[in-house]
Amino acid sequence: MVKTGAPVLAILFSAFFFWGFPAMADQRLVVTTSTIAELRQLKPVLMFNGDGFAYTGIGDPVERARANADFAALIDLLTEELPRHPYQKFAEGEIKKTYSGFRSVDTEDRERAIGYFEKILKVVGAKDTGRFLNILLYGPILGRLVNK
DSSP: OOOOHHHHHHHHHHHHHHTSSOOOOOOBOOOOHHHHHHHHHHTTTSOOSOOSSSOOOOSSHHHHHHHHHHHHHHHHHHHHHTTTSOBHHHHHHHHHHHHHTOOOOOHHHHHHHHHHHHHHHHHTTOOSOHHHHHHHHHOTTHHHHOOO
C-alpha cells in the first residue's frame, strides 16, 4: 500500500509559503516632521462610524469602537516608531498585525480598512503597496491574481 498523504501535504505546505507575501527589498522611508504631522491628521479620519452617504460603518457598536481604537493605536505606534524604524517592511508589519486583529467579516468594512492602510502607506511614502494590500484583503493566492 502506497502512502500519498505526506507528499501531498508537503506540496500544499510549500505552495502556501510560495504564495505568501512577496519577498521584496525593504524600502527606506523618509520620515520627516511633516510625515508625522500628516499621520496625526489621519487619526480622526480613520474611523468606522460611517460616512453619512454610502458607508454605514461597523454595525456592532462594541466592534466599531474596538476597530476605531485599533486604528488610532496604529497611528500612535507609527508616529512614535517610524522615526526609529523608517522602513516599509516595518510599516507593513504593523499594518498586518492590526489587520489580523480586525474582527469584522463584512466585506465593506474590510475594504474600508484596506483603504485606510493605503492612505497610511501613501503618507509615509511607501511604494508598490498594491500587491501587499491585495494579499491582505484577498489572501495569498487570490491577492496575487487581483490587479489593483
